[in-house]
Amino acid sequence: MVGIIGYGSYVPRYRIKAEEIAHQWGKNAETIKRGLLLQQKTVPGLDEDTITISVAAAKNALKRAGINPKEIGALYIGSESHPYAVKPSGTVVGEALGIVPDFHTSDFEFACKAGTEAMFVSYSLVKAGVVKYAMGIGADTSQGAPNDALEFSASAGGSAFIxxxxxxxxxxxxxxxxxxxxxxxxxREGAFYPHHGGRFTGDPAYFKHVQSAAKAILKKSGYLPSDFTYAVFHMPNGKFPLRVGKKLGFTNEQMKPGWVVNLMGNTYSGSSPTGFSATLDIAKPGDLILLVSFGSGAGSDAFVFKVTEKINEVRDKAEKVREMLADNPIYLDYGQYAKFREKIIMNE
Amino acid sequence: MPSPRYHREIPQRYRLEAEKCKKCGKILFPPRLICPECGSKNFEKVILPENGKIITFTIIRVAPQQFEAEVPYAIAIVELENGVKITTQVVDCKPEDLEIGNSVKLVFRKIQEEGKTGIICYGYKAVLV
Structure with a gap:
């Protein structure tokens, strides 16, 4: 039997509301909120990046796992905002957690699904018996170009799974x-902001890949949507995951606990892993959970988890996702946000 | 900060590794070669607790160049649960939120960058709890 022995998340305290971004660019906030189902998003502090978010999430995972970090044989971090182009985030995170030096690490990148890639490889190494424990992290401080639809969603946060x-x-x-x-x-290499294909990101990308991965895993497992207590789909905005879930035969009730996007935004590599973490926060022994990520480019990783009795023992050992989302947020205006996200050109 | 010095200080800055004198029991942070209390050179490694309280603080409004974007920010002396006092930045708060006696927790954050192309230096800072 192979599975998760510890999980944890991190949500930065800073937020910006959809109204604030809409006001800056002369857009109608109500139309955006209704269209994308987004109220606000998280913003990383000036001293936060994928590495610090990974460390914070991983510390929460270690609290729940209760293991010696030295026993972790592999650490993988999925992100599209690794602070260095050349120098793995995993080296810094491994040092900060005390995992060093006898471990294997690598940074993954696959748009919004790099986090579930890290989880997939961690699981596979443990299953193969190569390492005793492996940690997979999905974390991002996502980039969205000013006055682009992505600016309402690209946010910061992450989750770690041992x-x-x-x-x-x-x-x-x-x-x-x-x-x-x-x-x-x-x-592209060296470009500050990503580009996207507008409506092309919908049917041929998100919906095709999430549906195909979900249908394949349902066939492989023999489970029906109604067998699952919960389902988590990647959350590029509020609307897409609810729509794809409905197409697949899942109800809003099954998706509600993991649907954190309206308060958090799209944390890219940390998006579906954090929705999954929020679901574990309230799951009961015996619950079946479907997790399907999506990364542009494009691909989806699907997982079927069965929660055990152990969840009741470890759940309260670290802060939960919804608690962090509610915990005394600091709201920024657009000028502060532009400074925090380094959108202002400064003199060197 | 030069890369070799930053690298040498990673255990204390990332993991709060301190040294406890085996002779008199004093905890030294940052670690030293000789205990200032008893002159002993025998130490054991200890990890400092992450929780503490603010003993005193000041607000920086005119900062060194690499911290200019962060003003106004707080620097505090924090007494950790084992009595060790450290100097650290307090973040994720407004200056008016701070009071002597506030409970804080140490977190892992970016301290400074050596420009846009140099290394990124990480370490501990405090947040209110």
Missing amino acids: FGKENILAELLFTHSFTTDTPDFWR
């Missing part, structure tokens, strides 16, 4: 990955 064979809180029963060459969203 895989092992003993003291499992959620057994990983099935996985399936679905990948094609689909140029729906990209960022």
